[in-house]
Amino acid sequence: MIIQETLTPEEIEEIDHEIALVPYRKAACIEALKIVQHHRGWISDESLQSIADHLEMSVEELDSVATFYNLVFRKPVGRNVILLCDSISCYVMGYEKIYAQIRDRLHISFGETTPDGRFTLLPNACLGTCDHAPALMINNELYRDLTEDRLDEILNGYH
Numbered sequence: 467m468i469i470q471e472t473l474t475p476e477e478i479e480e481i482d483h484e485i486a487l488v489p490y491r492k493a494a495c496i497e498a499l500k501i502v503q504h505h506r507g508w509i510s511d512e513s514l515q516s517i518a519d520h521l522e523m524s525v526e527e528l529d530s531v532a533t534f535y536n537l538v539f540r541k542p543v544g545r546n547v548i549l550l551c552d553s554i555s556c557y558v559m560g561y562e563k564i565y566a567q568i569r570d571r572l573h574i575s576f577g578e579t580t581p582d583g584r585f586t587l588l589p590n591a592c593l594g595t596c597d598h599a600p601a602l603m604i605n606n607e608l609y610r611d612l613t614e615d616r617l618d619e620i621l622n623g624y625h
């Protein structure tokens with residue numbers, strides 16, 4: 467049996483606030499996805515359906531937005547999400563060493579979560595700080611000019 471989730475009053479209030487700022491309901495879809503993800507950690511199929519209903523759009527249409535927008539998680543993620551930039555400047559400036567170090571320390575590759583739920587690792591296109599490559603983001607925190615020494619220190623700061 468599929469359990470139909472509904473949005474909480476708090477989620478509805480926040481989404482309605484965003485809807486009021488845009489010309490039509492659908493235009494608030496990215497913000498709505500972000501709001502629900504903020505409350506639930508990720509966007510399940512049931513959450514997607516509830517958001518689509520509230521925005522009066524089809525679930526397929528909303529799913530294509532969620533898939534396109536790579537900061538919307540359609541699978542459960544860890545408490546901390548590492549977005550490692552794999553675009554050209556970071557690639558040239560040592561991305562591979564950083565990626566290898568993360569794999570070595572956390573024993574996860576892209577798309578995986580540590581068994582204790584501490585970290586999820588995802589690739590990300592340019593984080594907009596190419597002159598300070600290599601770079602990664604953990605949750606909303608940007609780390610630039612990464613070195614192997616600094617990376618250990620940074621990872622130790624997340625539990």
Ligand code: FES
Binds near residue numbers: 557591592593594600
């Ligand atoms: S290429 Fe990595 S921040 Fe731009």
